[in-house]
Amino acid sequence: MxxxxxxxxxxxxxxxxxxxxxxxxxxxxxxxxxxxxxxxxxxxxxxxxxxxSAPALVVLGDSGQLKVLELEGELDLHLHLDPLTHYDFPYHRGNIVSCVNGFPILRNCGDDALMENDWLSVCNPITREVIKLDLLDLSSEVASAYGFGASKITGRYKAVCIYFESYDDKLDCHVYTLGTGSWRRLEGIPYVHHFGPGAFVNGNLHWIATIGGEASWISCFDVETECFSFFKAPPYHAQGLPFIRGRSISALSGCLWFCKVASEHVNDGGCELTIWIMKEYGVDESWSLEYVIPHDLDDGLRYVVPIKVFENGDLLMLVTVRFSRRIFYYSNKNKTMQRKASNALACGLFTPTLVSLKTLGLGVENVISF
Structure with a gap:
């Protein structure tokens, strides 16, 4: 034409x-x-x-190739493995920890992760752009939690990293606003242990937190006001479930999802994965137990992150089994889990966007084309 x-x-x-x-x-x-x-x-x-835009999967393989896979239909059992697009990504050791407004967020997952030479990066696989943010080296302090989100009012994008030093009861929280070129330390942060990548929902970042030795709280960080608040995690103890080993919090379909892995055998000798969804944001009573999934992965199952929920209730999940990551498909009708891909270094659900990273207050600062 x-x-x-x-x-x-x-x-x-x-x-x-x-x-x-x-x-x-x-x-x-x-x-x-x-x-x-x-x-x-x-x-x-x-x-x-x-x-x-229809949601798609972004996958980073062991070879450092970044792929965008189209999810077609409600029962896409084979993940449509022919990629929409694929590129050689400059930071092949990255692990996709979340996706915000169409931008996958990656974190260094090498041998020195959580320590020095740690970094976060924001990328757009459609415009082939990435920005790398080096985390602070605070000597003996450990980066226990991190996240990325956008303000609901100003639209400014911010990275957050929380450090703690247990023997000194010391807690540091640093914020990096894209376009400023530097990290800022926040004052007056409550001393609460935070864990893992933050789930971004409703303009807030969320982490699993321990208060008074009880790991049954959600820490909430308002990206706009840069203030913390807390609310209760799902009442799994009240449900009579055994001790919880693997806990993860994630964002999917605009809601908070809380996944827990039982550390001992239940029922007929198998293991159990429970998944809760917060139906009304910020309301403790709105936690709803949506899935109780039996599995035979024994104690190898560590963490679970839901990737996509289908209209019939089926679920696509990124599962960490011991030290490898695998993609599983759960049939809600048959109550079975099927492995669909293994050795997935990182993957996440995102909505493709044409927004350039250079328009997020960055200009050309630190934006790399790949």
Whole structure:
């Protein structure tokens, strides 16, 4: 089709045509002419495209290749392994810990993770851009929790890292606002142990936290006000479940999900995974037990992160078994788990976006094209 054909079409029809293109075709279309470039980079088009984008999987393999996989249909058992797009990613040791507004967030997962030379990075696999943020080296302090989110009011993107030194009852929280080029230390942080990557929901980052030796709390950090608050985790003790070893909190479909792995055999000798969803944000009583999943992975099952929930209740999950990560598909009807992929260094569900990292207050600072 010749570009001149578009001159006779109303602007809204032209926009509708481009919105129906595969996401990987849009960057190519920008190179055709200036008119297309201006249209496809306009704020109106980018917002409309993001609102209509279908969720996809982003996967980082052992070789450092970053792939975007399309999830087609409600029973996509084979994950549609032909990627929409794939690139060699510059930071092949990264582990995808979350996705915020279409931007996968990665963290160093090498042998020195949690210690020196640690970093977070924000990337856009569609525009092929990444920014790397080196975490602070605070000598003996350990980075126990971290996260990334966007303010609901200003739209500013911020990275958060929480450090603690147990023998000194010392807690440090540092915030990096994209575009500023430096970390800031927050004062007056409550001394509470935080664990793992933060789940971003409703403008807040969330971590599993221990208060008074009880690991049954959720720590909530408001990205806009930079203040902490706390609410209760699901009442798993009240349900008579055994001691919980693996706990993880994640964000999916705009809700908080809390997964717990039983550390001992239950019922007929198998093990059990329970998954709770907070139906009404911030309301303790709204925690709802949605899944009780038996499994035969014994004590090898460590952590579970839901990736996608299907309309029939089936669930796609990233499962850490001992020291490897695998993708499992849970059939809600048959109550069975099937392994769909192994040796997945990292993966996460995200909504493809055409927003450039250079427009997030960054300019060209630290943004790398790959």
């Amino acid at each position: 010749k570009p001149d054909f578009f001159k006779n079409l109303p602007p809204e029809i032209i926009t509708e045509i481009f919105l129906r293109l595969p996401v990987v075709s849009i960057p190519i279309s920008k190179c055709v002419c200036k008119r297309w470039l201006h249209l496809l980079e306009s704020d109106a088009f980018v917002k409309s495209h993001f609102a209509r």
